[in-house]
Amino acid sequence: MIDKYSIGVDYGTESGRAVLVRLSDGAEIAEHVTSYPHSVIDETLPVSNLQLGYDWALQHPNDYMEVLKQSVPSIIKTSGIDPSNVVGIGIDFTACTMLPVDANGEPLCFKRELMSDPHSWVKLWKHHAAQEEANLINKAAEENGESFLGRYGGRISSEWMIAKIWQILNESPKIYEQTDRFLEATDWVVFKMTGNIIRNSCTAGYKALWHKKDGYPSREFFKSLDPRLEFLVETKLRGEIVPLGTKAGSLTPEMAEVMGLLPGIAVAVGNVDAHAAVPGVGVVEPGKLVMAMGTSICHMLLGTEEKQVEGMCGVVEDGIIPGYYGYEAGQSAVGDIFAWFVEQGIPSYVKEAAVKEQVDIHAWLEKRASSFLPGETGLLALDWWNGNRSVLVDTDLTGLIIGYTLQTKPEEIYRALLESTAFGTKKIVDAFNSNGVTVNELYACGGLPQKNKLLMQIYADVTNLEIKVADSKHTPAVGAAMFGAVAAGREKGGYDSIVEAAKKMGRIREETYRPIPENVEVYEQLYREYVILHDYFGRGPNNVMKKLKHIKQGLTEKNKGKQKEAAR
Ligand SMILES: Nc1ncnc2c1ncn2[C@@H]1O[C@H](COP(=O)(O)OP(=O)(O)O)[C@@H](O)[C@H]1O
Ligand SMILES: O=C(CO)[C@@H](O)[C@@H](O)COP(=O)(O)O
Incomplete structure (x- = not known):
């Protein structure tokens, strides 16, 4: 044939x-x-x-x-x-x-x-410049008690269409x-x-924000956002779905x-x-969380019921596999954070050593970072270099590393960054499990599982789940x-x-990543600290990240204006 x-x-x-x-x-x-x-x-x-x-x-x-x-x-x-x-x-x-x-x-x-x-x-x-619009959509949806909000984990992202x-x-x-x-x-x-x-x-x-049974949000809702948006659905969003x-x-x-x-x-x-x-x-049934790991991570899961999960990006009937509710959550930067560090954060001796050893800088850092035990770097980071997509859904949050000393080495920072993204994923797994959408197994695909074994072992240890990897x-x-x-x-x-x-x-590949019990134990402790930092900086007790961003934005505009004037 x-x-x-x-x-x-x-x-x-x-x-x-x-x-x-x-x-x-x-x-x-x-x-x-x-x-x-x-x-x-x-x-x-x-x-x-x-x-x-x-x-x-x-x-x-x-x-x-x-x-x-x-x-x-x-x-x-x-x-x-x-x-x-x-x-x-x-x-x-x-x-x-x-x-x-x-x-x-x-x-x-x-x-x-x-x-x-x-x-x-x-x-x-x-493109995250529609955050103001996203904030207003969230405010209006909350005030009007819009039922669609629950399907998006309680918050609409600035990354999305309406914003x-x-x-x-x-x-x-x-x-x-x-x-x-x-x-x-x-x-x-x-x-x-x-x-x-x-x-x-x-x-x-x-x-x-379209729903198989309810369609898009109502005309009244769009009108309440801005009268000019009243007929958006019938006009500029028209078309068969x-x-x-x-x-x-x-x-x-x-x-x-x-x-x-x-x-x-x-x-x-x-x-x-x-x-x-x-x-x-090859995933076509519930319980198996698929992580598409690259610049960012998208976490995809199937379920048999429409449940509300804090901070998920959305649940859509037939959204992944027809016949199931498809759940999506995500982290807006993962590989991008490692790229930032490699491009902006390493001293020249690392670059030179990598050239000498004929490996790329990620591989050089991974090799050295692998020699540490979990917790041995003394560092802990929040993975919000590009905001937080789940569970806080806030693009105004920024990154943080705690625990620096005069002895801190680039490979330790690199490891802390890898770990921070694994903690971000664990937070998402926990949110699914505690809202009745069970995660039993992890599947990984995308560029990262092919590129960084240490990263994958850290994910298995932090989540305490076996990870199967796509054979592609x-x-x-x-x-x-x-x-x-x-x-x-x-x-x-x-x-x-x-x-x-x-x-x-x-x-999928035969080789899988299995949690190592000693590592799991230490990561449980570190994760508890991560959650404290996460809630402290992300849920309101300390809004310093937003304040700094606000000050920065104002001054950047001012400085641009000054430079323009000087150039005239
Ligand atoms: N060895 C490595 N370890 C960790 N991250 C890496 C490594 N090599 C490249 N990256 C990161 O992988 C990301 C690209 O992932 P990939 O899945 O190939 O792309 P995309 O997300 O655009 O589809 C980049 O952000 C890059 O910084
Ligand atoms: O948001 C989604 C999917 O909902 C992704 O398209 C977005 O995170 C980009 O993914 P990549 O990291 O480029 O693979």
Whole structure:
């Protein structure tokens, strides 16, 4: 029998990767990564020197097309397969990564007259400049007793769709007015491939407050936020919302040419990176928490009932696997914290030593950090370098390390940072367990489990749970390819359901990380201290982090003004 294939394209924060997956067993036949030419735009716009504000993070829509243009033809070429055997395509994306488009689906930032307005560009998931709007949404929802709030752990994040849209309206009414629709980038790329604008239930549910039975929040609620938002749902958020695995359409002849494929291939509706990773590791039942570990961590769990869990990012029916309630929680920076330390925090002797030993700086630090016993560094850190996504849901919180002495070494700090992220994950596991959504096992995927064994052992020790690791470097892409196979359906050589696809195609490694009892004991003590710090700095007794951020913001604006004046 001739092998059939599906393509999964995973759109990350800095790059996109395409993976060619064999449908019979999930084998990854070829992969290719395209770095986004514009990466994360957080200083100046590509078309002008306009300085972006504090906490801004934008992207260029053409970078997403570049991945289709470069990576897809490349995997077909490397694999040597006949493109006629590709039956489906699925994509997954960071989210909420959103953009305003016109009536033809073209991004507003492509228009000469609008491109110098930063609000016409894609707002990346980690654009945190809509915190004020998020605070007001939370306040209004609490005051009105809105039932949707409970489905999002009691707080709406500034990363999400409504806060981002409202920021556009507040700061650039012209862009808001010219927007025909606000789209998730995942839905926009699917539109580019198929010509159909179809919203997926996953991003609508987790990021835009949509509910399978209740729909979006009411018109009255939007009006209470701002009268100009009263008809947002019927106008700029309009569009059919369909479950994951649905076929969005067929690959158009123009895009088939660009991607080196045949027209007519089934394209699945868009998905989110972390959510696609769940079937990607073969998880299609409750009790198994999947951690998509990279720049950030997303924690994904299935349940059979809709429960309220403090600080979770959301619970959405059919949001991960049809037939289950999908729960999501997360940490907004994990790998990013380690990257910050490697880039900003190490002395030159570490760099030189790493060059001499021909290892990268992470590996150099990991090796030395491994020689310490848990607790031996005397350090404890709060993992809030990019705010706290669960359970406090507050992007104004910042990082903290306690316990420094004149003897503290870089590898000790590195270890404390690894540990702090594990404590953040434990807090999330505890929140699920204490609210009746049980976590029995951990599954890890993403870049970090491949890169850092010490990190994974620390996670097992801190959570006291065994961790199984995906047997793939590109689990979300494999999950996306599974959804592509489901969009194709059995008669085209694909699958009829994601459960069936995951059972055949999901793969985990034999080697697992098991908790080491002596380490578990020490980490229990350290975690108790972490919780005290967490509540002290995060729940109100000491708002110093917010005060410092506030002072900084004011002075940065003032200083910018002064510098501008001096330059004139
Ligand atoms: N050896 C390492 N140990 C820990 N973190 C690492 C290591 N090497 C790279 N990283 C971090 O991994 C992150 C990238 O993870 P990856 O899963 O590849 O990307 P993404 O989250 O964008 O999909 C970066 O934040 C980087 O700092
Ligand atoms: O927020 C979500 C998913 O809900 C992610 O897209 C976001 O954290 C980005 O993930 P990465 O760390 O780039 O994999």
